[in-house]
Amino acid sequence: MFKCKTSAEVGGMGHSVKRKEDARFLHGKGKYVDDVKLPGMLHMVMVRSPYAYAKITSINKDSALAVPGVLAVITGQDLAQYNLHWMPTLLSDTQMVLPTDTVMHQNQEVCAIIATDRYAAADGADAIEIEYEPMTAIVDPFKALDKDAPLLRPDKEGQKDNHIYHWERGNREKTDAAIAKADVVVTERIYLPRIHVASIETCGCVASYDKDTEKLLVYLTTQAPHAIRTVVALVAGHVGLSEEKIRIISPDIGGGFGGKVPVYPAYVVAIAATFLIGKPVKWIEDRSENLTNGFARDYHMDCTLAASKDGKIQAFKVKTLADHGYTDSSANPSKYPTGMFSICTGSYDYEHAFAELDAVYTNKAPGGVAYRCSFRVTEAVHAIERMVDKLAHKLDMDPAMLRLNNFIKKDQFPYASPLGWSYDSGDYEATLKKAMEMVGYDDFKKEQAEKRKQGKLMGIGICTFTEVVGAGPSKDFDILGIAMFDSAEIRVHPTGKALARFGTKSQGQGHETTYAQILAEELGIPYTDIEIEEGDTDTAPYGLGTYASRSTPTAGAAAAIAARKLRDKGKKIAAYLLEVSEEDIEWEVGKYFVKGAPDKSKTIQDVVFAAYTNIPPGMEPGFEATHYYDPPNLTFPNGAYICVVEIDKETGVIDVKRFVAIDDCGNIINPMIVEGQIHGGLTQGIAPAMYEAIQYDEEGNVLNGTLMDYLVPTAVESPHWETGHTITPSPHHPLGAKGVAESPTVGAPPAIANAIIDALSPLGIQHLDIPISPDKVWEAIQAHS
């Protein structure tokens, strides 16, 4: 296990210090976008389409403008005058800011009402008269490819059908050949449904343009403020917004989970509105708007897994249909349209794999967002982990044994995966064995055998996943060509206290604490003496934001390296102060001392003070450093999760009796924060496994567009999470750390699904798509009895 190098007072790595940011959150003093109030601020409400696919035949603004307090109605036609009615997406597609003639999904923004308060704006939205001519929506992505399907995107030059792109990776011929001659082949169509990230804070902005200074200030719910600044400059440059005049402030953020990476149309409308009106404009999304715009997942995966009869995996193949809604506005910063999906070969050592994917347009909200996963990893892991379980059942082999027999071995790292990733480190066998021991795997197997004799339904499910996080190396990632580095800037004040700024943006992850701990570890300055700032593009160094579990792998590394630059400078100062040569100075946390004479020493605080007051001749004064870190590789956290369930045959109710999660995220900065991340992530893992899916009817209406029917689990639904760790440091990260936040979200759903399906397997049930709700279980039991 990790051994702390610093004292509890210094609070470096490995100390479970309390979160510095929590005092303001617990006292209700966090400052979120909706807390921003500027003089003369106007309020905007979006009017949204009741139809999934319709022509707009008329918009009559008069009835809305007649509402007291309503000042303006902005339509797509209005924006078209400035060529602002469409915007580019990250994936080279285009998205409507506001439609000029056609709406493409239910609840799409149709026009904006600007009023003196949000109540008047809501009344204006209710009063406006819009006439539509509904058309037959394409809801089923498989039907989107039918020959007679209407062309959804005639606006795109050369677009002849609803196919967006084809992607593939691996060797098709060799994989097919391996499958053809394998002893055992299992296949399954696995659907990972559309879900919603459900952050507590919805999206919103306050946009304020000052006509005199020509400066645009936007308070925005964004996970990536600098990237947004550059996007705004590129998209709206033609109307005179220039990057040095744009300031994006991302204040406290109430959860992001990927949903606050995209640029939503209403942001652009608010910016256009303040630009035209010259007054600040606030837009705050309501819960149903948040729920029905944007999505994660929605992959239909046809999987094939082949093995020898003694259970050696030989080949994996997956063919996916992806439903992107009406535009590919994926919040995906990788160079691959499917993100990290090619991690789908999993934690197992075999030679042949082939993955391909076709994406289509439908009349649904566009996306998707990477819901607490480094884009498409959740889908990939679900596919392989379900298939490994299916293979175990087919071979009549213990799923744990099958996994142990096929794991990439500890000494095989760095491991070149069949689809081209270089896994950095791991000890999969130790991790699974630890989970099995902690849950009492063998005892549960015996109990299960007993219960099955009594006709009871009990299941044990395993997931041994490999994650891929920390976007990322510039060979794999960029945003509009900008490499996915991240940054840290440290200023140590004369009194030895510090201010450090980062290009990332916490949304609840606890950066103000963990970054301070990294600096405490490296400099020996107590974490309580270090202020952390993020989110203001006028002050923070350029960075690409927080998502994809990238903050520790990138900005955390930048912090360590910037601190080491300071330590090097400090060494020179210490040598000067102690009147020895630099080579004679050694460092231990918090102080420099003369080799062989540890009592001759200077603390870091002494040295910093000297950097301002007693500067060695020829040295630049001050004690500041900046580093931009472009990681050489991604990090590959991994884990072994085991879930035990019992099912009530009469009602289909699933009781999660145990859930053990062993994570290996390398060296741990703050164990308490990691524990919290894992608890939250596991709960967001049980969510899609048993509760959440955005459901549509045949006309493209969202059936569960409120939290009354979109079932976000609470503490009541959550089982008691049991957690543990193995630690295999990342060899290429300066701190040996990996990302952690996404592992539980990725790893939990297949463990739960595997447990439920294992429980039902005596009835002949071999697969169920998530979410597996009691009624789905009951229907499956009826169909098999």
Next chain:
Amino acid sequence: MIPANFTYHRANSLKEAISLVESLGEEAKFMSGGHSLLPMMKLRFATPEHIVDISKIEGLSFIREEGDLLKIGGLTTQSEMEYSELIRRNYPIFLDAIKLTADPSVRNVGTIGGNIAHGDAANDQPALMLAMRATIIAEGPNGRKSIPIDEFFHGFYMTALEPADVLVEIHVPKAKKGCGGAYYKMERKVGDYATAGVAVYVQLDGNGTCSEAGIGLTNVSAVPMRVDRAEDLLRGKKITPDLIDQAGALAAEDCEPTSDLRGSEAYKRSLVHTLTKRMLNKALERAGQ
């Protein structure tokens, strides 16, 4: 999520409340806890011009036994019921239901009277009232009236209450030896409306024969419903496991669920069967059998 404009009136007495609604006419609605009405207004499904807030009227919040009856004031909150010693000791069926209703902060404000007067078959209290054969006491412009529960629910959001009637009291049988009730609902997650819910109330005579049986169902029909055939089956008999199963089967047959996001019609009927059996067993256990 912002309601249309409305005028808020706070009534300080029952008389004032009734005369306010009488004078304001059809566009006025009473509000007690508001936890059913306000969400409908925020979604603009309901757009009353006037809200008459009766929640501050004194004297309508009580729980007391009188003669053969348990009397509950219409403005008694769900939490007041939940933490009442009397309810906890003698009326566990209420505790069963209230613990499954919404969440603590809603229960702190939501009232028992409102839960019934809203006329929604998805609410939990109507099934209890049917099972216990409650009497609803309402006060209106023409004074007080008693309404047997079987005459109370008229349709979706429609009850026997006239626009200016306030539900002031609920009467159910006082707990006594040999009686027992139980309620359970299946919900998709905490705070949800029922996928299906069953309330059972039984009275056994000295030799263990069922002298009275009540079975009310939640959210498996447009209007809160009782299962007469199952009650008739049990009444006057010694209850056996076989009879319990038959009662469950009758309830499953007679309920009128529709397929929706909570499950298929078949699933809901099956739940009604299972829950009827389970609640009958629990009620019998509480009745001392």
